[in-house]
Amino acid sequence: MARRLIRLLVPRPDRSFVLQDLDERFREIHQVRGARAARRWYRRQALLSLPVLLTSLAEGLMRGLGGGDLRSTIRVLLRRPQYSGGVAGTLALGFASAMVLGGLAWQVWLEPLPLPDAERLVHVYELEPGDGAGERTRFQLSPPMLQELRERDWRHLTGFAGILQSSPEWRVDGDVRHLRGALVSPGFFQVLGVAPLHGRADLGAGDDTGVPAAVLTEEFWLRAFGGDPGVVGSTLDLGGVAHTVAGVVPQNGEYPGLVDLFTPLRWEPHQLAEGFRGARYVETVGRVAPSSTIEVASGEISAFAEALGDAWPSHVGWSGEVVSLRADLVRPYRPALRLLLVAGLAFLALSLVNVFGLSMARALERSPESAVRMALGASRGRLGRTALLEGAALGLVGGVGALAAAQVATAASMRWLPEGMPRTGDLGLSWVEGAIWLAVAVTAGAVVVALARWLVPVAETPTSGTRVSPKLVGGRPIVIGQFALTTLLVGVGALAWERSMELVDRDLGFVADGVWTGLVALPQSLDGGWEERRDTWAALLRELEDRGYQAAISTNPPMSGSNNRFDYRRFREDEQRFGQYAIVSPDYFDVMGIRIVEGRTFHPGESEPAVIISLSLADEVLPGESPVGLSLFILQEDREIIGVAESTAHFGPDTPPPPMMYASFDAENWAFTRLVVAGGEGALQAIPAAVESAIPGARPVSVIPYRRHLSEWFRPLRIQLGIVGALALIGSLLAALGLYSAVAFHVRGRRTELGIRVALGATRRSILAVVVRRGLVMAGVGLSVGMALWWSGRGILSEALGATGTGLSAGSVAFTTAAILGLALVAVTIPARRAAATDPLESFRAD
Amino acid sequence: MGEGREYLGEFEQVVLLALGRLGDGGYGAEIHAEILDATGRDVSIPAVYVTLKRLERKAMVASSTRRPAGGGRAVRVYTLEPEGTEALHRSRELFERLWDSPHLDPGGAS
Numbered sequence: 039m040a041r042r043l044i045r046l047l048v049p050r051p052d053r054s055f056v057l058q059d060l061d062e063r064f065r066e067i068h069q070v071r072g073a074r075a076a077r078r079w080y081r082r083q084a085l086l087s088l089p090v091l092l093t094s095l096a097e098g099l100m101r102g103l104g105g106g107d108l109r110s111t112i113r114v115l116l117r118r119p120q121y122s123g124g125v126a127g128t129l130a131l132g133f134a135s136a137m138v139l140g141g142l143a144w145q146v147w148l149e150p151l152p153l154p155d156a157e158r159l160v161h162v163y164e165l166e167p168g169d170g171a172g173e174r175t176r177f178q179l180s181p182p183m184l185q186e187l188r189e190r191d192w193r194h195l196t197g198f199a200g201i202l203q204s205s206p207e208w209r210v211d212g213d214v215r216h217l218r219g220a221l222v223s224p225g226f227f228q229v230l231g232v233a234p235l236h237g238r239a240d241l242g243a244g245d246d247t248g249v250p251a252a253v254l255t256e257e258f259w260l261r262a263f264g265g266d267p268g269v270v271g272s273t274l275d276l277g278g279v280a281h282t283v284a285g286v287v288p289q290n291g292e293y294p295g296l297v298d299l300f301t302p303l304r305w306e307p308h309q310l311a312e313g314f315r316g317a318r319y320v321e322t323v324g325r326v327a328p329s330s331t332i333e334v335a336s337g338e339i340s341a342f343a344e345a346l347g348d349a350w351p352s353h354v355g356w357s358g359e360v361v362s363l364r365a366d367l368v369r370p371y372r373p374a375l376r377l378l379l380v381a382g383l384a385f386l387a388l389s390l391v392n393v394f395g396l397s398m399a400r401a402l403e404r405s406p407e408s409a410v411r412m413a414l415g416a417s418r419g420r421l422g423r424t425a426l427l428e429g430a431a432l433g434l435v436g437g438v439g440a441l442a443a444a445q446v447a448t449a450a451s452m453r454w455l456p457e458g459m460p461r462t463g464d465l466g467l468s469w470v471e472g473a474i475w476l477a478v479a480v481t482a483g484a485v486v487v488a489l490a491r492w493l494v495p496v497a498e499t500p501t502s503g504t505r506v507s508p509k510l511v512g513g514r515p516i517v518i519g520q521f522a523l524t525t526l527l528v529g530v531g532a533l534a535w536e537r538s539m540e541l542v543d544r545d546l547g548f549v550a551d552g553v554w555t556g557l558v559a560l561p562q563s564l565d566g567g568w569e570e571r572r573d574t575w576a577a578l579l580r581e582l583e584d585r586g587y588q589a590a591i592s593t594n595p596p597m598s599g600s601n602n603r604f605d606y607r608r609f610r611e612d613e614q615r616f617g618q619y620a621i622v623s624p625d626y627f628d629v630m631g632i633r634i635v636e637g638r639t640f641h642p643g644e645s646e647p648a649v650i651i652s653l654s655l656a657d658e659v660l661p662g663e664s665p666v667g668l669s670l671f672i673l674q675e676d677r678e679i680i681g682v683a684e685s686t687a688h689f690g691p692d693t694p695p696p697p698m699m700y701a702s703f704d705a706e707n708w709a710f711t712r713l714v715v716a717g718g719e720g721a722l723q724a725i726p727a728a729v730e731s732a733i734p735g736a737r738p739v740s741v742i743p744y745r746r747h748l749s750e751w752f753r754p755l756r757i758q759l760g761i762v763g764a765l766a767l768i769g770s771l772l773a774a775l776g777l778y779s780a781v782a783f784h785v786r787g788r789r790t791e792l793g794i795r796v797a798l799g800a801t802r803r804s805i806l807a808v809v810v811r812r813g814l815v816m817a818g819v820g821l822s823v824g825m826a827l828w829w830s831g832r833g834i835l836s837e838a839l840g841a842t843g844t845g846l847s848a849g850s851v852a853f854t855t856a857a858i859l860g861l862a863l864v865a866v867t868i869p870a871r872r873a874a875a876t877d878p879l880e881s882f883r884a885d
Numbered sequence: 886m887g888e889g890r891e892y893l894g895e896f897e898q899v900v901l902l903a904l905g906r907l908g909d910g911g912y913g914a915e916i917h918a919e920i921l922d923a924t925g926r927d928v929s930i931p932a933v934y935v936t937l938k939r940l941e942r943k944a945m946v947a948s949s950t951r952r953p954a955g956g957g958r959a960v961r962v963y964t965l966e967p968e969g970t971e972a973l974h975r976s977r978e979l980f981e982r983l984w985d986s987p988h989l990d991p992g993g994a995s
Contacts, residue, residue, distance in 0.1 A: 044931055047931075048931055048934070052934050052938065052961070055912070055913060055934070055959075055960065055961045056913060056930060056931050056934050058958055058960075059912065059913040059914035059917070059930050059960075060914075060930050060931075062914045063914055063917065063918075063930065079927070082927075083929050083930060083931070086928070086929035086932065087929040087930075087931035087932055090929065090931065090932040090935050091931055091932075091935065094935045094938075
């Protein structure tokens with residue numbers, strides 16, 4: 039931080055010398071007195087340098103602006119700390135908002151990906167059959183579909199590649215390290231346009247002996263091999279399979295995210311057969327031909343996908359599309375990013391409007407002084423230059439403040455951004471961007487202050503006030519607008535809060551408290567067949583039972599992020615429907631607190647293809663009937679319903695429970711599942727120990743309390759609350775500053791009138807009341823407009839936040855009213871007190 | 886600032902004197918170390934550079950970038966110019982004249 043600050047403030051010609059000198063002394067102190075003393079020394083250096091560097095920067099700027107009198111400018115500004123602080127603070131607030139909010143939106147959403155000709159990169163999707171109304175759900179591609187895309191010649195696309203996440207185990211020196219991997223189609227790097235740093239970016243061939251290839255990322259290569267180019271051609275043991283290192287590629291951290299190494303994505307013959315056409319799970323990236331556009335390429339894919347329906351039943355009614363990779367990566371975050379971008383720019387605009395208001399009030403106050411200067415020979419140009427210098431100096435202070443605030447806010451925002459949000463690895467301003475923002479702040483300060491000064495006429499004589507009381511251009515509507523906006527923001531905050539509270543209280547259909555969970559995958563050696571898998575899972579459950587824990591397995595527990603879709607029909611010829619599918623052990627319902635409302639759970643060892651369905655499924659397909667004993671046509675076979683379980687909020691409390699079907703793990707099972715275990719803190723150690731004991735060679739299990747799935751689900755809500763809260767806070771501050779400047783301007787313009795009132799016997803209290811009333815009326819009108827907007831837009835707001843209520847409860851309205859009027863009272867107090875202290879003699883003398 | 890000549894600020898004097906004590910000139914870290922050795926004051930290195938820059942504009946010091954013959958990083962070396970030495974002497978004379986008062990003698994009349 040200290041180094042960054044110095045780096046920011048020292049001009050470029052000397053920067054490297056200063057930093058290197060500091061580093062030299064730092065190392066000396068480090069050697070003699072230790073790391074702590076050295077760090078303390080560095081921080082002190084930064085602190086001591088701050089005033090000198092800021093003054094030096096300002097001097098440099100003033101020299102650049104044509105040799106104005108810096109000292110006199112600074113003296114003038116320091117004489118009115120309220121005004122100077124108000125303008126610089128407002129600029130800092132506006133620019134910091136634009137830097138952080140607008141910067142985040144720009145970097146995550148709009149900035150091109152750091153790949154060659156990145157705007158031509160696309161994601162390829164299949165679209166499920168639709169009824170023509172509403173948006174069709176997108177699906178990834180199946181292995182056979184991807185294979186066909188790759189083998190065909192295209193007019194508007196030049197290449198496709200699939201990518202799947204993997205977690206390879208790297209066995210090295212008797213140790214096993216878990217890496218972040220990606221399985222990618224040969225040609226993946228050619229599609230992205232990534233050139234290797236060393237060796238080849240080619241996963242196609244491997245070496246002559248048929249050993250598969252691996253491509254390392256630069257970061258992993260530096261970390262694990264110290265950047266040794268000799269690693270190319272060597273062999274890595276990944277999960278017991280030898281891989282030849284083909285090359286090293288640069289890592290941009292944005293797409294395809296943080297990866298240590300890439301290995302080839304290859305398909306077994308059965309994965310390319312018809313049965314796998316419905317397994318749509320492969321992320322596919324493509325590149326649009328230079329002579330074409332995304333829309334045209336999308337049409338070509340769509341026509342191809344629709345034609346597949348003629349040959350394959352699982353493609354009937356399906357279509358396809360390609361979408362911009364950059365836009366698609368941030369699609370779920372786009373509404374929030376749009377809001378942030380608009381808010382950032384709106385706050386900047388409002389801050390400039392407020393600075394304009396403050397400057398007009400100040401110009402009016404200085405009108406007689408300007409007359410004195412003109413009487414002494416100063417030209418209007420000279421006065422204008424002084425105003426420009428003042429504005430630039432305030433802009434500089436505001437800009438530096440904004441940069442500092444933006445640094446802090448960006449660092450803080452890294453903590454509350456959603457985990458896995460793309461393109462957030464390197465947030466923050468570069469030095470070039472910082473310098474540009476600073477230049478914009480200085481220019482904006484200079485222009486706005488000079489414009490305000492220019493619009494206020496200079497008094498005719500040095501002793502007179504201005505005869506013409508100028509209007510604060512658009513002052514009142516702007517202040518009212520700001521208060522309306524703040525009211526609306528506070529209202530949205532109340533709505534978001536109300537919604538969070540309501541969702542927290544909602545019945546989820548299961549109980550997460552006291553349950554622990556972890557994902558377990560069988561090693562390849564135990565993945566022989568379903569009977570072997572069943573025995574292994576049963577042994578694991580027995581092992582946990584012996585240790586005193588009630589345990590169960592499920593391939594698809596609620597709110598865990600898993601999504602296993604299945605199709606079912608009431609009977610063979612009925613229309614196809616979709617729901618969620620889970621393979622569970624008999625105790626699953628007990629452990630998760632899911633009530634069996636009718637029938638029974640599975641018996642141990644029950645291997646018939648019987649199912650338990652959720653109430654939501656029963657209501658959808660068998661309304662009014664008792665489902666137990668009936669059959670459903672599920673996954674291409676008739677299955678008897680033996681029980682009905684309570685519906686669970688599978689995708690979270692804000693989504694209706696999907697139709698759910700449970701099958702017994704004794705009848706079918708997979709090579710991976712989630713364990714759910716009821717018990718105390720001891721489960722944290724007991725679960726990995728039991729897994730190790732029951733499943734030789736199994737991967738270590740990361741055990742978490744089930745509650746964490748819930749808190750992760752609620753995390754975006756908390757973020758939403760945080761964003762709305764921050765926006766409301768910034769909006770409130772700006773509204774208060776706007777009101778302050780408008781009332782201050784008004785008081786200054788009516789100085790003579792107030793003097794007459796006092797001379798005619800008006801008490802200070804009555805003057806105070808007049809001014810405060812004026813301010814509160816403006817705030818009150820803004821409050822009413824904001825409330826009206828809130829009321830009329832309640833439907834849209836509720837829908838945007840996914841809320842059921844409007845947030846317009848008596849409590850929230852009372853809180854908003856009190857907060858807005860309280861804020862307004864604080865803002866008008868200073869100018870009102872100044873008005874109350876008007877000396878009639880002085881005001882008459884001035885006239 | 887009579888006769889168009891500038892007097893030096895306290896920190897400017899400190900920096901110029903440290904540079905003078907180094908003989909052949911020196912770069913930021915050396916000047917910083919010299920001030921620390923001679924006065925015990927741990928001044929800010931960036932402030933030293935800002936001051937040197939200002940003194941260079943007044944032609945009291947000159948700078949050049951030098952890369953050590955045996956390798957290592959490039960440094961900006963500052964040397965004291967005759968104008969700087971003259972300004973130091975002028976400041977010293979000014980202070981000596983001001984100090985020349987019996988009232989400022991620790992044992993003198995008040």
